[in-house]
Each structure stands twice: as C-alpha cells, then as structure tokens.
C-alpha cells in the first residue's frame with residue numbers, strides 16, 4: 001500500500017503529538033524524519049496522518065513547518081528517516097502565498113472548474129465569491145477561494161500553509177466551516193501559528209521545533 005521514500009537510518013525523539021482518534025489506515029507515516037534543503041532544517045519528527053483527521057502543525061517562526069509540508073508533497077529534501085505515503089495518494093497543496101496574477105477575467109466558479117474543484121457544492125456562504133471576478137476579490141476572499149479549490153477537489157490529503165493568515169473573524173469562521181465540510185472525505189495537514197484557530201479547526205496538534 002505504501003510508497004517508501006527513504007528508509008530509516010536514524011534514531012531520535014518523537015514529535016509532540018496530542019490526543020485525537022485515528023480512523024482508518026494512515027495516509028502518511030513519518031518516522032524519525034529529517035527534512036530541509038541544502039542542509040537539514042527540521043527533525044527528527046515522527047507522526048501519522050489518518051483519513052478524517054485535521055492535523056495542525058504548530059511551532060515557532062523558522063521551525064520548519066512549511067518545509068515539512070514541502071517534504072510531504074515531495075518538494076523538500078528528506079535527509080534521514082522514513083516518509084511513506086499511501087499508494088496513489090492525491091495531494092492538494094496551498095502554499096503560504098497563493099499566486100495572484102493581475103487582470104484575470106475569470107469568475108470564482110470558473111477558477112474552481114479550472115482547478116477540478118467543481119464536483120463538490122461549496123458551503124452556501126462561499127456563494128458570493130463564486131460569482132465575482134477573481135481579480136476583483138480582496139486578498140482574504142482570494143485566499144478563502146483558493147483554499148476551497150484545494151478542499152473541493154478530489155484530493156485524499158490537503159496541505160494548507162497558514163490558511164488563517166490575514167483573515168478577519170468572519171472569514172476565519174468561514175474557513176473553519178470549509179474545513180469541517182470536507183473532513184469526512186479527506187485528511188488535512190495544516191500549518192498555523194495561531195493556537196486559537198488550531199483549537200477550533202484541528203482534531204490534533206503536532207508541535208515541532210519547540
């Protein structure tokens with residue numbers, strides 16, 4: 001079932017995982033994982049992600065949270081340890097700053113169609129954004145739309161880097177609603193430095209670099 005990326009060659013401590021149920025076989029297994037770029041920046045960390053879980057990655061600035069997401073998506077280097085993902089795992093990945101082009105005469109609904117996220121009807125509160133041109137959306141509205149573009153597609157695992165950044169209370173509430181709407185269909189691994197957001201959105205918290 002699993003594709004092995006790197007075999008374990010190193011022993012060390014476990015990451016700090018808190019509580020939560022573990023429904024179904026894991027989609028991601030990381031054991032004593034050390035990740036980085038030219039040099040290691042994080043690890044060793046050990047964790048698993050199961051279907052239906054929202055795992056919140058938390059830690060100080062520069063701890064390597066984004067790098068860990070990149071490693072899971074295959075774009076950062078694995079130095080040591082073991083990282084396995086389920087075979088044929090479909091991953092959607094929202095980076096910390098979604099790419100925003102200039103003039104773009106495309107409505108929100110059309111963006112979702114382009115990104116393969118039009119099969120699932122979005123929660124009603126997203127409706128107004130779907131009928132607006134995406135180059136007329138505010139930064140927060142564009143962020144929320146892009147997050148739904150990840151959540152509303154056919155991914156098994158969704159990686160979200162700081163999805164709560166720059167959102168006001170109303171948008172934060174909507175974000176929590178969007179995450180909850182897709183929880184039974186997919187697993188989420190999200191980075192946030194906002195503990196109050198993680199308390200609401202995550203089923204489990206994984207602390208790194210503390």
Ligand SMILES: Nc1ncnc2c1ncn2[C@@H]1O[C@H](COP(=O)(O)OP(=O)(O)OP(=O)(O)O)[C@@H](O)[C@H]1O
Nearest residue numbers: 037038041059060061062063064065066067068193
């Ligand atoms: N492409 C890169 N090449 C080399 N080093 C990088 C690269 N991207 C990030 N780093 C370094 O890796 C370390 C971890 O960065 P990362 O962005 O993963 O941390 P983070 O925990 O997500 O931080 P923050 O909470 O501030 O976003 C930092 O020292 C950073 O300078």
